[in-house]
Amino acid sequence: MRQYELVDRVRAYTPDVDEDRLNRAYVYTVQMHGSQKRASGDPYFSHPVEVAGLMTDLKMDEETIITALLHDTVEDTLTTIEDVEIKFGSEVAQLVDGVTKLSKIEAQTEDERAAENLRKFLLAISNDIRVLLVKLADRLHNMRTLHYIKSEEKRRRIAKETMDIYAPLAERIGMYEYMREMQLLAFEQLEPEAYETIIRRLKHIRDNAETSLDTINQGISKEMQRHGLKVAVSGREKHPYSIWRKMQERHVAFDQLSDINAFRIITENPEDCYWALGVLHRKWQMVPGRFKDFISTPKRNGYRSIHTTILFAQNMRVEVQIRSKAMHEASEFGLAAHWAYKQHDAADGQAGWIRDLIEILDTSHDAEDLLENARMAMYHDRIFAFSPKGALHQFPKGATAVDFAYAVHTDLGDKTVGAKINGRHVPLRTQLSNGDMVEILKSAAQEPQANWLNFVVTGKARAAIRRHVRFQERDELIAIGRELYDEVVQRSPIKIGKKALDAAADRLGYDGEEDLMHAVGTGKVNDKQLIKALVPGL
16 A cells, blocks of 8 residues: 555545545654565565555544554664654554554563463553554454465464464454454465365355255345345355354264355345344244344444344255444444544443453463463353343353352352342252343352352453462462471571571572462472571581
């Protein structure tokens, strides 16, 4: 993309943009990256320019566009954050610094690397979600050119990280187009045989289908017109990765999948969505259990739409999404811009899940723990349940009353002793169903129980319970260490006081008395080492 084309794109939705500042940023990134090349052989500066172009698709503000242009300069050139601040201001410098920190990852094991990446993500996006938008666009463009990297191991590592972290984060903020493309490109690298098989089977169906997408499209469109509804109907094959995941979840072969076609009905206004739904269900039989109303109860990322599946001609299953024009615009890219501009609004939908992830960050013990808990927190919300006061909470499938308690507040989860679902006392391990009203019973004397880990499914609940269990185990080991220490002191030929204990901890490299007792309790420090540290020269 040329310099004037980028400026024209931004000016199209922000007429008063500072064109000189944009031009300076474009020229600066070209100059700083100089003769650097990408794996594809293209000049390196083409990458930040393309990322900036992706930001214009989201109609992002001037600061974000400039950040996209400069996002690799600090990491890959002689530019410093101070240089960026002097030339383009403190806001751009902070954003570039946030994106740069996400890229400086010390590689350990795959999980540790991915977890550290996520850790930096959470801290950066808690300050400004525009950092996440630039990083997602950066990753998307890198995935588009991933095939140029010669090392298969490196391609697979990048693809796995994309599938585990970047695609779920894109979904979380409603960037479904980014999510789908990332999943497709990662799927191609991670499961090349399955990818090729599904692509080939889809082509075969297209070439031989008796009921084509056009036929279904025309059938639905005519039925809508017959009832006086002004709608736009579009059909598409399901995403290859979505098909593969469904095959894995249902343990079925490709031939057993009957709903590989998906259609959208775009209405003029929200009221017409329900009218269109009525027309569909009167004309064609709906498939039980396949209806979801995300207009009445939107997803946590703000996504709104009605989902249903109907039996078309020859009992062909057809998935249909119904949404208004405004909902459709928001569902593809608009939510990203909405979130960026509303990020400081405490009532905004993003606040809850970011707070949850930050809490998981604080309570997770190690890299694998963090990654597991955060994956749970980021993936699809499928269950909707209510508090007695009518507050709506969303959960992954299989969530229990304890998950509900932790979703309301960590302290409530810790003190949970019982639960009522729809007014009836139930065991804490009871799984929630859509529409349940959940009341949590608590006691100040209660503490989290280790056996809760056998049935809770949310990352927030698991992180909080594990943290308590670790502290509980630590307290027990400290008590054991203290008993062993007392035995050593009793055997000592000289009196040992508090000063000698503090000095021993220091000599052995432990941070105070508690840490030393924990080390003794776990066997890291034996009797001989302990007495030698307590009475040097004995």
